[in-house]
Amino acid sequence: MQLSTSILLTIALAPLVGCLLAGFLGKFLGRAGSHTVTILGVAISCALSFYVLYQLTLGGAETYNQNIYTWFQIGHFNASVGFLVDRLTAMMLVVVSFVSLLVHVYTIGYMADDDGYKRFFSYISLFTFSMFMLVMSNNFMQLFFGWEAVGLVSYLLIGFWYKRPTAIFANLKAFLVNRVGDFGFLLGIAAVLYFLGTLDYATAFGSAPSLIGKTLQITAGTQWDAATVICICLFIGAMGKSAQVPLHVWLPDSMEGPTPISALIHAATMVTAGIFMVARMSPLFELSSTALSFVLVIGATTALFTGLIGIVQNDIKRVIAYSTLSQLGYMTVALGVSMYSGAVYHLMTHAFFKALLFLGAGSVIIAMHHEQDMRYMGGLRKYMPITWITMWIGSLALVAVPFTSGFYSKDAIIEAVGESHRWGAHYAYFCVMAGVLVTSLYTFRQMFLTFHGKERFTVVAHHGHGHHDDDHGHHEPGVLEHAPKESPWVVTLPLVLLAIPSLLVGFFTVGPMLFGNWFGSAIHVDEANNVLAELGQEFHGATDMALHGFWSLPFALVLTAFVITTYIYLFNPAMAGKIKSALKPLWTVLDRKYWVDDVYFAVFARGGVKLGRLFWKAGDTAVIDDTMVNGSVSVIHRIAATTRRLQSGYLYHYAFAMILGLILLLGGYWFFGSGPIGSGLVGQ
Numbered sequence: 001m002q003l004s005t006s007i008l009l010t011i012a013l014a015p016l017v018g019c020l021l022a023g024f025l026g027k028f029l030g031r032a033g034s035h036t037v038t039i040l041g042v043a044i045s046c047a048l049s050f051y052v053l054y055q056l057t058l059g060g061a062e063t064y065n066q067n068i069y070t071w072f073q074i075g076h077f078n079a080s081v082g083f084l085v086d087r088l089t090a091m092m093l094v095v096v097s098f099v100s101l102l103v104h105v106y107t108i109g110y111m112a113d114d115d116g117y118k119r120f121f122s123y124i125s126l127f128t129f130s131m132f133m134l135v136m137s138n139n140f141m142q143l144f145f146g147w148e149a150v151g152l153v154s155y156l157l158i159g160f161w162y163k164r165p166t167a168i169f170a171n172l173k174a175f176l177v178n179r180v181g182d183f184g185f186l187l188g189i190a191a192v193l194y195f196l197g198t199l200d201y202a203t204a205f206g207s208a209p210s211l212i213g214k215t216l217q218i219t220a221g222t223q224w225d226a227a228t229v230i231c232i233c234l235f236i237g238a239m240g241k242s243a244q245v246p247l248h249v250w251l252p253d254s255m256e257g258p259t260p261i262s263a264l265i266h267a268a269t270m271v272t273a274g275i276f277m278v279a280r281m282s283p284l285f286e287l288s289s290t291a292l293s294f295v296l297v298i299g300a301t302t303a304l305f306t307g308l309i310g311i312v313q314n315d316i317k318r319v320i321a322y323s324t325l326s327q328l329g330y331m332t333v334a335l336g337v338s339m340y341s342g343a344v345y346h347l348m349t350h351a352f353f354k355a356l357l358f359l360g361a362g363s364v365i366i367a368m369h370h371e372q373d374m375r376y377m378g379g380l381r382k383y384m385p386i387t388w389i390t391m392w393i394g395s396l397a398l399v400a401v402p403f404t405s406g407f408y409s410k411d412a413i414i415e416a417v418g419e420s421h422r423w424g425a426h427y428a429y430f431c432v433m434a435g436v437l438v439t440s441l442y443t444f445r446q447m448f449l450t451f452h453g454k455e456r457f458t459v460v461a462h463h464g465h466g467h468h469d470d471d472h473g474h475h476e477p478g479v480l481e482h483a484p485k486e487s488p489w490v491v492t493l494p495l496v497l498l499a500i501p502s503l504l505v506g507f508f509t510v511g512p513m514l515f516g517n518w519f520g521s522a523i524h525v526d527e528a529n530n531v532l533a534e535l536g537q538e539f540h541g542a543t544d545m546a547l548h549g550f551w552s553l554p555f556a557l558v559l560t561a562f563v564i565t566t567y568i569y570l571f572n573p574a575m576a577g578k579i580k581s582a583l584k585p586l587w588t589v590l591d592r593k594y595w596v597d598d599v600y601f602a603v604f605a606r607g608g609v610k611l612g613r614l615f616w617k618a619g620d621t622a623v624i625d626d627t628m629v630n631g632s633v634s635v636i637h638r639i640a641a642t643t644r645r646l647q648s649g650y651l652y653h654y655a656f657a658m659i660l661g662l663i664l665l666l667g668g669y670w671f672f673g674s675g676p677i678g679s680g681l682v683g684q
Contacts, residue, residue: 003055003064008083011048011093012132014041015100019125026118034118038125039104045132046097053090063521065138065202076197084138084201088344088522092135092276095348096269099355100128102494106359107260109490110366114258120160124264127153131269135276140189140199143277147185147241150270151178157265158257167256174250181240181247188233191216192284195226205283205524212287231284231291235298238274242328245302249597251325252309255317259362262317266324267355272347275331279340283524286338292529293423296336300428303329303435305594310442312590315372316361319446323398324354326435333428334413337420338529345513346409349506353397353406356498360391363491364450367484368457374446376478379455383484388451390495395447397502399440399558402549405506408542410436411549412514416531436554440561448569459483507542515539 018041022034029037055061067082085093104124111117130153134146151174159171189199195211196204211230215223238244243251251271255262265271278285278295285292303326310322327350334343365372367384381388397406414436417429457478486492512518515536525532539545549555568575580587592598646657 001055001059001061003052003061003085005064005066005068005083007048007052008064008085008136009068011045011052011097012083012129012136014044015125015128015132017041019122019129022118022125023122026122029118031117034121035104035108038121039101041125042097042101042104042128045128046094046101049090049093049097052085053087053094056085056087056090057518067138071141077193077199079141079199080139081142082138083136085136086522087519088276088279089135091344091348093132095351096128096131096135099267099351099498100124100131100264100269102355102497103260103264103359106263106362106491106494109488110260110362111258116160120258120260123153123157123160124260127157127264127269131273134273138201140192140201140204144186144189147237147273147277148182150273151175151182151241154254154261154265154270157261158254160257160261164256170250170253170256174254177247177250178240181237184233184235185237185240188230188235188237191226191230191233195230201280208283208287211284225288225290227284227287228290231281231288232294234281234284235274235278235291235295238278238332239298240274241277242271242274242332243302243325244274244298244328244332245305246596248302248306248325249593249600252318252321252593255315255321259317259358259365262321263355263358263362266321267351267358271324271328272331272351275328275335275343275347278332278335279344279523282338282340285335286524286526286529289422292336292338294336296333296422296428297424299329299332299334299336300424300431301329302326303333304431304438307435307438307442309590309593311438311445312587313442314375316364316374316377316446316450317358317372319374319442320354320357320361323357323439323442326439327354327398330410330413330432330435333417333432336428337416337422337425337531338525339413339416339532340523340525341519342409342412342416342514342532344519344523345509346413348509348513349397349405349409349502352498352505353394353404353502356390356394356495356502357398359491359494359498360387360394363387363487363495366487366491369480371457371477371480373477374449376457377450378453378457379451380484381451384451384486386486386492386495390492390499391451392447393499393502395443399443399561400436400549400554401558402546402555403503403507405502405504407546407549408506408510408514411545411552411554412510412532412535414554415535419531419534422529433553433557437557437561440558441565444562444565445569448565453570453573457484507546510542510545511539 015038018038021029021037026034052061056063064083064085067078067080069081071079071081073079104121107120107124111120114120127150130146130149132146134143134150137143137146155171155175157171158174159167161167192204193199195214196207198204198207208227211227214226216226216229218224218229239247251266254265257265285295306322306329307326310319310326313319313322327346331343331346331350334340334346363384364377364380364387367380367387368377371377393404397404400407400410402411414429414432417425417432420428457480459480459482514532568579
């Protein structure tokens with residue numbers, strides 16, 4: 001049975017139609033009309049995505065791989081728009097469309113008072129369309145289109161409140177850092193075309209073994225393995241999009257965008273594009289253990305060191321942002337040990353609980369009148385029971401408590417790294433294990449500071465009519481005009497709907513998706529690298545795995561962090577300040593984010609400005625303006641000034657010049673005609 005082309009086109013184009021209607025006809029449609037058309041578009045895509053997944057898993061449908069439209073053709077090179085829909089694609093479509101749909105619904109409540117309401121809905125629908133084009137593509141050209149479109153729309157969304165200088169700085173930073181990664185990505189795609197002669201996935205993967213033994217001379221006298229060069233260049237693209245060290249700096253700053261964007265960009269879509277891309281390219285990456293070790297070390301470093309920064313953050317959204325960086329590190333580590341299905345499995349479970357945490361944080365921010373500092377919260381559980389319970393579910397999934405969905409994906413990754421013999425695996429194992437403790441510390445700290453303990457805010461009488469502007473300006477921190485209250489149903493319903501898969505989806509899917517070869521031919525792993533096969537021999541069902549998890553080292557670390565944070569934040573709050581003072585040097589390192597931002601700013605930003613100024617003064621001013629433009633003008637001016645003196649206007653000057661000219665003519669005639677030179681010529 002073949003999947004219908006019209007259904008796949010509808011999945012991809014429905015959000016685009018909603019985006020165009022809300023974007024260009026928003027004035028006529030109004031607020032309700034704008035959110036209705038965009039939500040309807042994404043809802044159609046979501047329903048059809050579930051249908052496609054059903055057909056591929058239970059309906060007996062075959063993998064769909066067809067070109068739909070030829071863009072241009074040059075010789076044997078063909079640039080097409082086409083779809084490759086297998087189980088990997090179908091899973092991504094379901095995750096992206098489901099989270100996007102809930103974010104659309106949530107936005108009705110979160111952005112209710114915002115002036116850019118219709119523009120926002122248009123942007124998030126365009127973002128969803130871009131992501132669909134990325135995951136459904138069957139060739140590198142279309143992949144790159146989706147890749148760049150996602151980056152462009154994220155730029156628009158992060159800087160949505162364009163009156164805030166911090167938002168403009170953040171979206172520019174995201175755009176520039178992603179361009180660095182995209183440069184590597186483009187080189188990787190060019191190398192694929194150079195060595196394999198095609199940009200079509202199926203053809204490229206089919207001829208991938210021909211790369212073995214081929215080399216490329218990048219620096220004089222050194223030959224680089226072609227597969228290694230291709231994979232590292234492609235992965236540099238993933239490092240930018242999926243925010244891996246050292247291209248991670250844009251993601252925490254992107255919290256300047258509205259909260260629904262944080263959930264959409266950082267949970268299921270943009271940042272996971274790099275993970276999906278490497279999993280899709282598994283036939284290429286399996287050819288280079290060097291590239292996979294590079295992936296492994298980068299991922300492990302990201303998992304531990306960005307998580308540590310989360311411990312010292314006070315902004316509720318930034319804690320979750322650093323958590324995202326850390327979890328992306330875990331996914332990248334899984335890729336590095338050839339556990340591609342484990343990486344995309346963690347991508348799926350993480351999408352649900354991380355979207356839940358971001359949207360839950362947004363619910364808290366609404367209740368706190370756009371206060372994001374956790375030091376001015378506390379005791380919110382009695383005001384916001386639904387937000388409190390759902391965020392605890394998301395938090396337990398994040399720290400990987402057995403039976404939650406996060407446990408099945410995260411624990412499997414830790415086990416796989418322990419089994420791996422790849423170079424860098426020992427370092428990665430230490431990082432992912434230490435990361436469990438770190439994750440638990442900042443997660444429980446966030447929950448206790450926000451929902452438990454005594455209230456650290458004061459409620460004052462409401463005076464006059466509050467205003468709401470684009471940059472959510474508000475008066476002194478911790479002072480509220482009225483008591484916090486639970487968010488409206490358009491905010492809490494998505495939280496409940498995300499809490500369900502955060503709890504249950506892992507239990508029902510871990511067997512087939514991790515150990516049952518569920519992805520089939522979509523993912524290729526060499527027999528020698530298959531760590532999942534080794535783990536699969538010890539797998540005896542989801543219940544047994546979870547019960548065994550209670551006796552494992554990761555769970556012991558989770559419990560340790562729970563005891564520490566409970567004691568500090570519920571029974572001895574003053575101790576937090578003492579620990580900070582005692583560990584001041586370490587706290588400073590984490591607070592300054594290892595000075596990575598400072599180095600980038602000093603070297604690249606200021607260095608770029610200085611280089612530009614040098615080119616301006618030496619090139620533009622000195623060479624072009626002073627020499628070429630002004631120089632040529634001054635030469636003509638001097639010639640004109642000199643020749644102008646000959647035109648005096650006196651008759652005797654002209655008579656003298658005529659006589660002088662006549663003498664010169666006669667002298668020349670004599671000299672060259674009948675004089676010494678002339679007679680010599682006649683003699684010859």
